Amino acid sequence: MTLLTGARERRVRTGGVELCVAELGDPGRPTIVLVHGYPDSKEVWSEVAERLAGDFHVVAYDVRGHGRSTAPRPLRGGFTLEKLTDDFLAVADAVSPDRPVHLVGHDWGSVQAWEFTTVRRTEGRIASFTSMSGPSLDHFGHWIGRRVKRPTPRRVGQLLGQGARSWYVYLLHTPVLPELAWRGPLGKRWPKVLERVEKVPRGDYPTSSLPSDAAHGAWLYRDNVRPRMRNPRTDAYAHAPVQVITPLEDRFLSERLDEELEQWVPRLTRRTIQAGHWIPRTRPDRVAAWIGEFVTSVESGSAPEAASGPHPERFSGQLVLVTGAGSGIGRATALAFAAAGARVVAVDRNAEAAVRTAEASRRAGAPEAWAEPADVSDEQAMEKLAEKVTGAYGVVDVLVNNAGIGLSGSFFDTTAEDWKKVLDVNLWGVIHGCRLFGRRMAERGQGGHIVNVASAAAYQPSRALPAYSTSKAAVLMLSECLRAELAGQGIGVTAVCPGFVNTAITSTARFAGVDGPEEKRLQQRAARLYGLRNYPPEKVARAVLRAVVRDEPVVAVTPEARTARVLSRLAPGVLRRIARVRPPV
Template sequence: MTLLTGARERRVRTGEVELCVAELGDPGRPTVVLVHGYPDSKEVWSEVAARLAERFHVVAYDVRGHGRSTAPRPLRGGFTLEKLTDDFLAVADAVSPDRPVHLVGHDWGSVQGWEFTTVKRTEGRVASFTSVSGPSLDHFGHWLDRRVKRPTPRRIGQLLGQGARSWYVHAPVLPELAWRGPLGAGWPRVLERVEKVPRGDYPTSSLASDAAHGAWLYRDNVRPRLRDPRADAYAHAPVQLVTPLGDRFLSERIHDDLEQWVPQLTRRTVQAGHWIPRTRPDQLAAWITEFVTSVEDDRPRVAASGRHAERFGGQLVLVTGAGSGIGRATALAFAEAGARVVAVDRDAEAAARTAESSLRAGAPAAWAETADVSDEQAMERLAAKVGAEYGVVDVLVNNAGIGLSGSFFDTTPEDWKKVLDINLWGVIHGCRLFGGRMAERRQGGHIVNVASAAAYQPSRALPAYSTSKAAVLMLSECLRAELAGQGIGVTAVCPGFVNTAITSTAHFAGVDADEEKRLQRRTARIYGLRNYPPEKVAAAILRAVARNEAVVPVTPEARGARVLSRFAPGILRRIARVKPPV
């Protein structure tokens, strides 16, 4: 019985082999064919297939010798790419005789998919191809050939790096022995611990025989193709390349030269390991849906122009304090990278302006939401609405904050409560409510908490503000440790003097209203002369998420203070005693 819930099964004959084919969704809709890799069966696609079936006719089949499909006899010579292409055409003709199909392949399913998308006899049968963690053997052969014939230190490093990842393909008898022995028995635990694949009904009980048969995919194809790669391996359909940045088996560098082979190429990257059909089904299904829809609508896909577009395209990003300053700049930077943006601010008009600007900047969708981050119930309502209407947030940026200056004894309990409610509790509410949903989904994500250089640089003039930001920094470090095992990164961003509206709205304790206005104007003027733009902080935030950095000082003074705080804290303590000019 198939694990693809609600699937309709049929048998498709191809030569001496009978393939088990499962179908979901409306056959009248565009057909998406999912091809699994090694050592899997079609059940690796169960999570992705269920999501795609809401929009498409979804087909997954067991590759010959895997799952409930029969194996060729003899095995040697029965798994060549030519015979696998025969299988694909037989399935495509059975499930979609009148229309080309959209192909998705993972691992060896992707290796096959490259063959199906580049050989002449399949031209017109493939409408699009999404490749996940599997190269074209022809492209890979040319990649190797260039590096062997024209070696440089960088190219040699790339060769050694990929060799370390794919040594297992050369083992002659070990795969069968290992998979029918301890490796097969322990594979579910390996996937859970190393790849973070949730335990459940995957992999299936046919794993040992699937892996043993699948070893012939390597033996029948790898060495012949790498020795003599085709010179005409050009894609005759649009291709979407999805590259997991944490892939232990394939280096992302092997796709460096891909544009010469693929005229219509869309690149995507995801911070995950090899088995993203199991660990990131939401993101993968969303990318497939967007790509297939653009091809079906016969409209060229407009690629996001911003930096890190490969990383953030289509992701859901929520930014608090998005009405102005760093929050607005960050929302727009993610929009330029193709993310869907939720702009949150207590000023409804400011949030709406940011959402409108995000759409103009390139966001496929953007929404404005009004909330006071210090209000727990308001944040709970916001989290419930976002979850119900937009989905689980992929990147959370807790940016909302206020400034407060004045000596400790001039700072009233009310001042302390206000600054901690917004600067600290606002971050806590965001992490708990949105980060909690990330953790429950178990598909990774990232949390950015905007702290300050004041978090590690003491000042006699900023006791309350510095305390709130120091707490945010430590909270981020603790949360990063807790969530590391779930693939959720946490970053504390610590800007120095940045030219934003926070300077003109900061509260100064212990002075009257007129003096406070004068100090606000003076501070805003000083920050204006410094003129470090919030856009640079936004760029640092995107870079930090892409690299999964822990603590990111922004501005030269913030970086300098960070170094001193670690290696010469006494200097900072002496600087902290200096009374600021009035």
């Protein structure tokens, strides 16, 4: 089986084995070599390779004893890091004889690649290295040694935690049993285990060679782990720039293993992602984007820019879509996510305003930002938007349903058409966003977060805002219901309830039952009052990011919103009496 349709295959002989090597893309472009882990074959990279092939020469090979590569004989002693380094150099010389290659490794592919990047005989052959879910055995050995020699409660806890995560390593050192398990029931059940536990989508991975791949790969551990743990190299310094992508939900490796890398890696770039171990399969979009950015920066001689805003460890590289992003809370929220390193899709019915927000997002730190004009009240327009965003940019990680309009006036002055306009934007706009983008989050199976911007008016009645308050109360209840439904799928839902915030909604809100000049006067008056309050939308944006990080169900932002929230639960009669007060005119 080839890596992808259209891939070119060649055989490379080295050290008594024959390696199956697949290539995609233009050989004249920078070469990226992808090294797979255990118990995988090169097909683990198929979706990442396809995304990279348009801009790079992409190479993936089956490690000896895996996939369509042959196994050494005897197996014992045939998988040492020294021999794996020979294999890599043979592949690099075959696919890129005149230029250094950019190396990418996952799991045991990363373990090997750390060796390649820190031994002297590969200097000049590696332009950069991207590591995922696989430490250097030498660095790991020193990490353990420091904690054993100078134990503290924190260090002992780290040792015990990683020891528990490494349970499979002990089993793989037992004779015969791993081979019997993989060639028997475990090999048959492994695809289902990946699907259920790691949320790896179904497809052409893993391949039918899995049982023999896993049986042969047990020698990766037996030939290397104990010797390096006992006697780690003291010169394991990287001679190329390194990018480390750390999945924060990795079941097998603690993120603490990467804490002390700066002493070994002079040129280090860190990335984190809210995902499990098999990110080449579960998040190929993000992995490919980061690899591409890193390779491009190394080729150009520039360093990737670090996020400057709060929570970059949570949002860096994530795809965030914000509706009503042209101004006010939506624009501030888009810029806050951009400063945290997120990729931003700015949606607004005003196309020019959306473009301005996207441009500002890129200046604020977003690696990528796009403007998409859409009216959230238009179901067909939202369906087209969801199709376009998913196809062009990927599945949204964080959805912020912010778009809304204001309407003031008594109930009997509010016409049926007034009600329809408010509910179409404030409620149906949220429903469309949750249904279309939330469904794709759920189908992806990697979690996410939905933020619905409601209002303090959702729980604070007012004789002047019957339609607006009703729409926002519905958004609040929708958020609570959706949160309950999606909890088991790792998707959080938050209702954010700002109070009096200084945004353009005050100057554009409609007033039922009055003529044009009177409506203009009331709009100016409302804008003036909110201006005097002067609560900036940037504070709401910070509350949005914080709510996602903490997975909070309901967030009342301003002091008056928090006070009303408490009264609604403890003394609702007080709010009812306040609601009767006629607003000044």
